[in-house]
Amino acid sequence: MPLSNSIPVAQGPGGHDGIRQAPFIGNVAAVDATGFTLSVDPEHARDGNLSNHLRIGATLKIPIGQEQLFGVVREVQSGGAGALHLITDMLGQHGPGGFSRGIKTFPLPGNAAFAASEADLEKIYAPRSDSVIRIGTVHPSETVPASLLTEKLLSKHFAVLGSTGTGKSSTVALMIHRLVEKCPNAHIVILDPHNEYASAFSSNGVHFSTENLKLPYWLMNFEEHVEIFVGHDAHTRQAEVDILKRCLLAARKLAGPSYSLNKLTVDTPIPYKLTDLLKMIDNELGSFDKAEDVRPFLRLKNKIEELRSDQRYTFMFSGMLMQDTLTDLVTRLLRFPVDGRPVSTLDLSGVPSDIVDVVVSLLSRLVFDFAMWSRRHAGAVPILLVCEEAHRYVPNAESARRIQSARQSLERIAKEGRKYGVSLGLVSQRPSDLSEAVLSQCGTIVSMRMNNEKDRRYVADAMPEGGESFLSALPSLQNRECVIAGEGVGCPIRVGLDFLDDHRRPASNDPEFQESWRQDIDCLEELVNDTIRNWRRGTR
DSSP states (O other): OOOOSOOOOOOOTTTOTTTTTSOEEEEEEEEOSSEEEEEEOHHHHTOGGGGGGGSTTOEEEEEETTEEEEEEEEEEEEEETTEEEEEEEEEEEEETTEEEESOSSOOOTTOEEEEOOHHHHHHHHOOOOTTEEEEEEESSOSSSEEEEEHHHHHHTOEEEEOOTTSSHHHHHHHHHHHHHHHOTTOOEEEEETTSOSTTTTTTTEEEEOTTTOOOOGGGSOHHHHHHHHTOTTGGGOHHHHHHHHHHHHHHHHHHGGGGTOSOOOTTOOOOOOHHHHHHHHHHHHHTOOOGGGHHHHHHHHHHHHHHHHOGGGHHHHOGGGGSOOHHHHHHHHTTSSOTTOOEEEEEOTTSOTTTHHHHHHHHHHHHHHHHHHHTTSTTOOOEEEEETTHHHHSBOTTTOOSOOHHHHHHHHHHHHHHHHTEEEEEEESOGGGBOHHHHTTOSEEEEOOOOOHHHHHHHHHHOSSOOHHHHTTGGGOOTTEEEEEETTSSSOEEEEEOOOOGGGSOSOOOOOHHHHHHSOOTTHHHHHHHHHHHHHHTOO
16 A cells, blocks of 8 residues: 655654655565665656655655654665665654754664655754854755864864865865864964965965075974984984984073073974074084094084075074074964964965975974963963864875974874874875874864775775765765764765865965967967076065
8 A cells, every 4th residue: 555745743842843744655575773674666667756865865854753763875776567676774863852963763674764855954064153163065955054163173183185176175175164164273284285265265374485484493393403404214213313312402401591490302382593403513524533434424414514505495594593582483373472373374385395304393392282281371272273284294104204203293182182182184195194093083074086096995994883874875976065974063074065165275376278278379489487596485
């Protein structure tokens, strides 16, 4: 006997408003711990008004007493003779206390299932609260807003992942713009290896590059000194590491008395002179008589002299960096005071490739150490650090070199940052190349389209929770679409992202070959000359 298209259900305190008119879909045929299977009879399968509710990604509900169970269609199968079977993953349940993840009361075979209404979707995906930010609309609806839970998003880190060209940078810009609109006195630092974000935050951010941000060499800790003065193969040059440790401590001690420090180590961030460091190396060199002991000293001296004389490293090793500029650096970089510009964008494109890891390590450690030492102060504030191209700086164990200070600094933030108010946002096109230790600490995963099966497996493993229906959709997502799972959302969600105005987007548009090749350029000579001039100057 065919069932009617809607079944009246008594309303109770659980909030069953709208069920009376909700389209009936089918009956539960089977249940397991993760979901249920619905049997849709041929009459309903042929009903054109129900077609959108029978597709992959559709949200369904099952009323049980005062509760409503919600699920999302993962797979559609033929049931024979025109009938359908809908394989559905559990999302959670809504009751007197609102929507919650997990299932307390499972359905039984025979229970009726209905299409989720717009009001139902808002209860699940768009909770009414002052602590949420809107980033788009829920798929497949174009009206139900998709929201992120701000506090949980930031307190437990997040990652934005996806293949090249899927809109990761625009998604990050959208999230940060919405955060700043909600919290105008935020403190946000973006490590930008391609200089994409300066234009996106020109009105509410401050842009830094090697031209206007001086990072003093004395701010490096010992591991960073080793990486820059000895190199990545320091494990084979232990003699140089030992010499550097002794001489660096001695050079810092020369400046120590003016700071009235009871305890001074090789990591203490106080200024010292490179000439003092070289002098200490010379003093140790003079105490050795054997020729074979001379080579480590000479290599160390030559490397330091090389860095001092190379104009590419002026932003770290100029003669003016002996001054104690740490207070000025922290206040400018971390936005104290905010002064209407809560975002700092750091252009790393001008940093020489052989020291970019050290620069990222120094900057991320500066954020963490300041937050850690200021935590007990009444005016301490949380900080968000966003790292673009994160797989370059926090690679997995297989890709990591023997020494990599950036990886250690960012892993420390991922593991301990929440204790001191430092939130980490990772952005990567190759999640399979990311450190598992860091990715596993991200409580919220924002996944754009991914074509690489290995990357999808890593995302599936890193997802805090989520149904297979969302993960299986990753290869078929359109641009400006994403799947979000974890602490930052009430339950896994597929989102159509909002548009950003052109002046608020990152400068990440790829060159258009066809349009460019159709036009002749009148100023070719000027193009070549200007390019070579900037190339030689090292400016962009």
